[in-house]
Amino acid sequence: MRQFFTLAVLTATVASGIRLATPFLLASLGETIGQRSGVLNLGVDGIMLLGAFGAYYTALHAQNLWLAVLLGALVGALMGLITAVVSVTMKAEQGISGIGVFLFGLGLSDLLFQKFVGTPLPIDTLPTARVPLLASIPTIGKMLFQANLMVYVAFLLVPAVAFVLNRTTYGTNIKAVGENPAAADSVGVNVARVRYSTIIIGSSLAGLAGATLAIQLGIFQQNLTQGQGFIAVALVYFGAWRPSGVMAGSLLYGMVAAIVLTWKTLGIIPQSASDLAAMAPAVLTVVALVVVARRFRQPAALAKPYERGG
Amino acid sequence: MTSRSGLWLHVDWRRFLVSWFALPAAALAALLIGAGMLLVLGANPLTGYRALLEGAFGSFDSLVNTAIKAVPLVLVGVGICIAFRANVLNIGGEGQLVIGGLASTATALALPDVPRPLLVPLVLLAGAVGGAIWGAIPGSLKAYFNVNEILSTIMLNIVAVQIMNYLLSGPLVDKSFSGFSLIPQTKRLSPNTDLPVLVGGTHLHAGVIVAVLAAVAAYVLLWRTGFGFRLRAVGLSREASGYAGMPVKRTITLALTLSGAMAGLAGAVLVFGSASHRMVTDGTATGFTGSAGFNGIVAALFGGLNPLWTMVSGFVFAGLLVGGNAMQIAVQVPTALIVALNGLLVVFVVSIEYVRRRSRLHQESPREAAGAGSEAERVGAGPSPSTERIEE
Numbered sequence: 063m064r065q066f067f068t069l070a071v072l073t074a075t076v077a078s079g080i081r082l083a084t085p086f087l088l089a090s091l092g093e094t095i096g097q098r099s100g101v102l103n104l105g106v107d108g109i110m111l112l113g114a115f116g117a118y119y120t121a122l123h124a125q126n127l128w129l130a131v132l133l134g135a136l137v138g139a140l141m142g143l144i145t146a147v148v149s150v151t152m153k154a155e156q157g158i159s160g161i162g163v164f165l166f167g168l169g170l171s172d173l174l175f176q177k178f179v180g181t182p183l184p185i186d187t188l189p190t191a192r193v194p195l196l197a198s199i200p201t202i203g204k205m206l207f208q209a210n211l212m213v214y215v216a217f218l219l220v221p222a223v224a225f226v227l228n229r230t231t232y233g234t235n236i237k238a239v240g241e242n243p244a245a246a247d248s249v250g251v252n253v254a255r256v257r258y259s260t261i262i263i264g265s266s267l268a269g270l271a272g273a274t275l276a277i278q279l280g281i282f283q284q285n286l287t288q289g290q291g292f293i294a295v296a297l298v299y300f301g302a303w304r305p306s307g308v309m310a311g312s313l314l315y316g317m318v319a320a321i322v323l324t325w326k327t328l329g330i331i332p333q334s335a336s337d338l339a340a341m342a343p344a345v346l347t348v349v350a351l352v353v354v355a356r357r358f359r360q361p362a363a364l365a366k367p368y369e370r371g372g
Numbered sequence: 373m374t375s376r377s378g379l380w381l382h383v384d385w386r387r388f389l390v391s392w393f394a395l396p397a398a399a400l401a402a403l404l405i406g407a408g409m410l411l412v413l414g415a416n417p418l419t420g421y422r423a424l425l426e427g428a429f430g431s432f433d434s435l436v437n438t439a440i441k442a443v444p445l446v447l448v449g450v451g452i453c454i455a456f457r458a459n460v461l462n463i464g465g466e467g468q469l470v471i472g473g474l475a476s477t478a479t480a481l482a483l484p485d486v487p488r489p490l491l492v493p494l495v496l497l498a499g500a501v502g503g504a505i506w507g508a509i510p511g512s513l514k515a516y517f518n519v520n521e522i523l524s525t526i527m528l529n530i531v532a533v534q535i536m537n538y539l540l541s542g543p544l545v546d547k548s549f550s551g552f553s554l555i556p557q558t559k560r561l562s563p564n565t566d567l568p569v570l571v572g573g574t575h576l577h578a579g580v581i582v583a584v585l586a587a588v589a590a591y592v593l594l595w596r597t598g599f600g601f602r603l604r605a606v607g608l609s610r611e612a613s614g615y616a617g618m619p620v621k622r623t624i625t626l627a628l629t630l631s632g633a634m635a636g637l638a639g640a641v642l643v644f645g646s647a648s649h650r651m652v653t654d655g656t657a658t659g660f661t662g663s664a665g666f667n668g669i670v671a672a673l674f675g676g677l678n679p680l681w682t683m684v685s686g687f688v689f690a691g692l693l694v695g696g697n698a699m700q701i702a703v704q705v706p707t708a709l710i711v712a713l714n715g716l717l718v719v720f721v722v723s724i725e726y727v728r729r730r731s732r733l734h735q736e737s738p739r740e741a742a743g744a745g746s747e748a749e750r751v752g753a754g755p756s757p758s759t760e761r762i763e764e
Contacts, residue, residue: 102522104463104522108715144719148722148723152722152723152726153726154719154723154725155725157461157522158669158673158718158722159718159722159723161463161669161715161718162716162717162718162719162720162721162722164666164715165666165711165712165714165715165718166712166715166716167715168708168711168712169708169709169710169711169713169714170712170715172708172711173413173705173706173708173709173712176706176708177413177705177706284708285658288656289529289530292526292529292530293527295523295526296523299520299523335538337535337538337541338534338538340534341530341534341538344527344531344534345527347527348519348527348528348531351519351520351524351527352517352519355517355518355519355520356517360520
């Protein structure tokens with residue numbers, strides 16, 4: 063245990079926790095936007111997988127990480143359009159259609175990978191981007207300001223999403239549509255259009271999350287996300303539909319993962335016990351779900367398709 | 373809503389077409405998209421699909437393989453029918469399979485010498501109990517603490533996988549195995565736990581009978597008992613059932629518990645019906661379940677949330693999975709295509725549901741339709757109304 067509590071190890075663990083939290087954060091911020099407008103997108107994991115494959119494939123062949131990230135987001139947007147058609151236009155039961163989207167993404171990403179790549183070739187990982195001045199602060203600089211660019215993007219999106227939701231007309235419309243679509247409709251808000259936009263934005267972020275995951279790891283494989291997209295959905299409840307809460311949840315997952323990894327490397331806990339330790343965030347999330355269900359109210363129209371005069 | 377006046381015949385036809393052809397149309401659409409994907413991948417769709425069909429249903433051996441593969445799908449699917457009928461969306465099949473498998477495996481390891489006629493039912497029961505506990509947790513959380521069951525079941529899937537990895541690489545690990553790479557698996561379980569083989573020379577085991585019995589029992593439970601009536605009533609409208617004095621919370625908890633029990637039973641069958649007669653994983657849920665927890669949802673939806681039809685559709689989907697291997701060999705397209713097509717099918721089935729619901733509302737009186745419109749939208753939106761054709 064004593065090897066763990068050295069400044070160098072702790073600093074590295076925090077930095078790695080923040081890095082591991084980034085895909086969760088991107089995906090759950092996207093899901094937050096969608097849920098605030100009343101749409102439960104349960105297909106995030108499948109969308110992340112497709113985004114991850116798209117980014118991986120692009121990076122492998124175009125050797126351009128930014129193009130790869132962009133493609134991941136575009137793949138996400140496309141999947142978002144499909145999700146929107148299913149949940150908004152076809153008014154499908156969102157808890158089930160999301161499983162369909164997940165299975166589709168899981169199968170298709172695996173299929174494309176096996177057919178067009180085959181062996182898992184490594185790609186370049188995102189380079190470290192030092193924030194001028196701040197990166198040179200001892201310890202803090204190494205923890206927070208020597209990460210890759212996607213980390214900054216994700217964490218800057220937290221205040222950005224909060225600002226859009228709470229300080230703009232678009233944000234007001236999103237919340238109105240998520241709370242009382244009939245009322246929003248009656249004052250001229252186009253419910254379907256708002257929901258289409260939130261799902262597409264949210265799914266782009268899911269695609270981006272997948273791309274970030276692939277590029278941080280420098281690899282793609284079957285079921286790369288291992289259910290991270292589902293956790294991202296749960297984190298939205300965990301964070302009580304607030305960007306800051308979602309950030310806290312993402313950091314929790316990232317930090318626990320980083321700590322477990324470090325402990326395993328240092329030999330503080332054996333392999334078998336690390337499985338139990340890795341269980342902690344999931345158990346904590348279930349507990350958080352209970353607390354949130356008692357204290358906070360979900361968007362009133364969440365997962366309820368809107369029909370005029372219905 | 374002009375249908376009341378003189379268009380009865382027209383509406384009936386429309387309803388007939390929609391209710392009988394919606395699911396086949398969804399299947400056809402998915403198959404066509406699959407054919408398109410095969411073409412894009414440079415494979416002949418006809419060759420691919422023929423290989424798939426022959427691989428699934430073309431010979432006695434392939435039928436046996438399909439039947440074996442169908443057992444967990446049917447069991448999970450039957451459980452899904454029970455939960456979804458109560459409007460409880462159980463996405464936790466994977467976790468319930470895993471815990472069921474673990475509970476039955478632990479029982480088998482603890483009591484290896486109990487005579488086979490006793491031990492086989494005992495380990496199956498242990499599996500069902502394990503799955504039931506893993507269903508009762510999200511069930512009671514939903515009923516008494518208003519916790520969204522979709523999320524809690526998903527989180528419990530993750531917890532179950534960690535428990536499995538811990539147990540299979542620790543306390544339950546095969547200690548006789550001394551290789552460099554330690555496989556997370558148990559030793560070969562007691563022969564007294566082997567499921568009886570039904571046809572000599574094949575692997576066709578008694579799990580098939582278990583699945584059929586479970587499906588029939590679930591059908592009887594849902595449509596021939598007071599509990600089943602209450603369960604479906606709660607599924608249609610929680611509020612109305614509450615006003616009618618039904619124990620809504622207990623019913624919700626029980627629905628998810630029973631659903632979990634079915635998946636747990638499937639987990640036990642996966643262990644004791646496996647060729648290696650041990651519980652083994654690759655560190656993921658799929659490594660043990662083969663995604664039966666998700667594919668069971670597909671089977672149940674396609675079976676119209678009726679246990680008997682779920683038996684049929686479970687067999688068909690098992691055929692897809694088994695035939696997928698033959699297709700892979702014939703046209704070199706990975707079986708992952710089948711997973712993707714399953715996903716598309718789910719999306720199509722739930723999308724078509726809206727069209728079906730609308731066509732049904734069209735022939736009710738306007739007032740009824742308006743009331744049912746909002747209510748069905750909210751409460752019974754997904755599962756409940758989908759099996760009209762079977763119930764009538």
